[in-house]
Amino acid sequence: MTDDRERWNEKYSTDDEFELPEDPIPALARLIDTLPEGRALDVATGTGRNARCLARHGYDVDAVDVSDEALDRAAAAAESEGLETVTWIRSDIDDFEFERSAYDVITVSFFAALERLPDLKEALAPGGVLVYEHHLRSTDSIDLGPSTDRHRYRSNDLLRACLDLTILDYRERTRTDDEGRTLAVTTLVGRSSTGGRQPYPPEQDG
Ligand SMILES: C[S@@+](CC[C@H](N)C(=O)[O-])C[C@H]1O[C@@H](n2cnc3c(N)ncnc32)[C@H](O)[C@@H]1O
Numbered sequence: 253m254t255d256d257r258e259r260w261n262e263k264y265s266t267d268d269e270f271e272l273p274e275d276p277i278p279a280l281a282r283l284i285d286t287l288p289e290g291r292a293l294d295v296a297t298g299t300g301r302n303a304r305c306l307a308r309h310g311y312d313v314d315a316v317d318v319s320d321e322a323l324d325r326a327a328a329a330a331e332s333e334g335l336e337t338v339t340w341i342r343s344d345i346d347d348f349e350f351e352r353s354a355y356d357v358i359t360v361s362f363f364a365a366l367e368r369l370p371d372l373k374e375a376l377a378p379g380g381v382l383v384y385e386h387h388l389r390s391t392d393s394i395d396l397g398p399s400t401d402r403h404r405y406r407s408n409d410l411l412r413a414c415l416d417l418t419i420l421d422y423r424e425r426t427r428t429d430d431e432g433r434t435l436a437v438t439t440l441v442g443r444s445s446t447g448g449r450q451p452y453p454p455e456q457d458g
Contacts, residue, residue: 256318256344264321272298273429276305277361277385279421279439284309286453287381290356295345295372296363300326300338306357307335314355316341316348350375360384364403369413376444382417383441384410390436392426397435410440417442418450 263270275281280302292311294303299322303315307330315338317323323340330338341348350371358376364386365372376382387397387404398404411422421441428434
């Protein structure tokens, strides 16, 4: 059993304060109708909020997480919604074999995966889109996220790591969740395409 597997199973089983939102990350909710259709991968899916959103919109989804507990909850939630197109995969991301050029959409939220980003980007199909959101280091007063900066990105870390994609949107900001708690987040939307004339999604509010 990897350390992460044990640690995250314990967190899901014993930490009553730890609850992941049901709604997909705002960037995915905002852009879902503009993203290429087909296969999707949700990395470190947790209880599957992004994976289930993608399945609801017709994607065949692979959803990976190190925690058995998380995947049990994710699969139960998907079943209760009648979603049948998600394959729940229990794997440490360090051991996960990314299928090359396979996915039209890849989502990662609140999981530090910079070391696997080269493989993750190669897993995008031509024209495939990466939607990635993570905690930022911030001087603002922040209520949510890792207790130390070790697992937060610095300004521009994510942008710099994705400059070989066409950056469709990049933001660094604070926001407040439904319960009024503040978090500092970086959000990147990038497409596996470079240079030349390309189509772009229309400007949207928010
Ligand atoms: C903060 S949660 C985010 C879950 C989900 N992406 C979301 O935004 O709701 C982080 C997730 O990463 C998973 N995780 C931690 N280490 C991992 C690893 N080495 N490989 C795969 N998943 C991992 C945990 O089990 C947990 O479900």
